[in-house]
Amino acid sequence: MRLNQKIALVTGSAGGIGSATARRFAREGATVILADRDFDGCRRVLDGIVAEGGAGTAHAADLTDETQVVALFSAIREKYGRLDILVNVAGGDAEPSATVEGIDVELMSRNFDMNLKSCILCCREATKIMKPQAYGRIVNMSSLVYRGSPGQFSYAASKGGIFSFTRSIAMALGASSITANALAPAIIGVEAFPRALGEERWKAMAEATAARYPLGRIGTPEDVASAALFLASDEASFITGQVLEISGGARL
Numbered sequence: 001m002r003l004n005q006k007i008a009l010v011t012g013s014a015g016g017i018g019s020a021t022a023r024r025f026a027r028e029g030a031t032v033i034l035a036d037r038d039f040d041g042c043r044r045v046l047d048g049i050v051a052e053g054g055a056g057t058a059h060a061a062d063l064t065d066e067t068q069v070v071a072l073f074s075a076i077r078e079k080y081g082r083l084d085i086l087v088n089v090a091g092g093d094a095e096p097s098a099t100v101e102g103i104d105v106e107l108m109s110r111n112f113d114m115n116l117k118s119c120i121l122c123c124r125e126a127t128k129i130m131k132p133q134a135y136g137r138i139v140n141m142s143s144l145v146y147r148g149s150p151g152q153f154s155y156a157a158s159k160g161g162i163f164s165f166t167r168s169i170a171m172a173l174g175a176s177s178i179t180a181n182a183l184a185p186a187i188i189g190v191e192a193f194p195r196a197l198g199e200e201r202w203k204a205m206a207e208a209t210a211a212r213y214p215l216g217r218i219g220t221p222e223d224v225a226s227a228a229l230f231l232a233s234d235e236a237s238f239i240t241g242q243v244l245e246i247s248g249g250a251r252l
C-alpha cells in the first residue's frame, strides 16, 4: 500500500473529488481526516471508508473561517500528533456565469475566500506541524482555468492564485522536505453539476465538453484522486512546485 502509516487530511471530503480522494487514500493505507462544512456528508463518506476496513475521523469546519481552521489543526495535533499529507480540495465557483462588467463584489470575495483563503490558511496551519517533523506532502486544488477562462473570472483568478501560492510555499518549504504541488482538472463529472444545472442541461454540457477533449471523455473524481495519490506518495518525493493538469488533453 502506497500510503501505509500516513496521516492525511483531505478537505472538501463530502464532495465529489474530495470523497473519491479520501476513499482512495484509505484504500492505500492512510488514516484519513475528513473536513468539510457539510459534516453529515463527511460523516457518510467516513462511514463508507470504515465499512471497507479504513480508519479516520470526520470534522465540521468552514475553512474560510480562521478560527475554525486553527481549531481543526489543533484537533489533528491532539489526536494524531502529526500530519503527513494535506490535500486541499474544498472550493467551488460562487460566480459561474458572470460577464466582466457584471462581476459582483460579494460573489468575487466568496470565490477568493472559498478557494484561495481556505487553501492558504490550511497550508499555514499544516506547515506548523510538518516543519518540525521535517516531512510533508501538500496537494492543492487549482483548476485548468488557472490558465484563464472567458466565462469564469474571480474563480479563475482564485485558482491562478493557488498555483502561484503553491509554487511559493514549494520554494520556502523544500528545505524541510515538504513538497507542494497543485492539481488542475478540466471538467470532472461530480454530482454538484446535475444538482446545479438539472440533469438534462448537465448531460448536454458533459457530452459537448467530452467531444472537445482529445481523450473523448470528461474526467471522473477517481482520475483526480489517482493524481493526488501520486503527488502525496513517496514516488513523488522529487517533485515540487508543479501543476499537474488532469484534463484528457484539453487545451494542449
Ligand SMILES: NC(=O)c1ccc[n+]([C@@H]2O[C@H](COP(=O)([O-])OP(=O)(O)OC[C@H]3O[C@@H](n4cnc5c(N)ncnc54)[C@H](O)[C@@H]3O)[C@@H](O)[C@H]2O)c1
Pocket: 011, 012, 013, 014, 015, 016, 017, 018, 035, 036, 037, 038, 041, 061, 062, 063, 064, 089, 090, 091, 092, 093, 114, 115, 118, 141, 142, 143, 144, 184, 185, 186, 187, 188, 189, 190, 191, 192
Ligand atoms: N468538478 C470539476 O469539474 C472541477 C474542475 C476543476 C477544479 N475543481 C475543484 O475541485 C474541488 C472540488 O470540487 P468538486 O467538483 O468535488 O465539487 P463539490 O461541490 O462536490 O465539492 C466541494 C466540497 O467543498 C466543500 N466546501 C466548499 N467550501 C467550503 C468551506 N468554506 N469550508 C469547508 N468545505 C467547503 C463543499 O461543502 C463540498 O463538499 C473544488 O476546489 C473545485 O473548484 C473541480
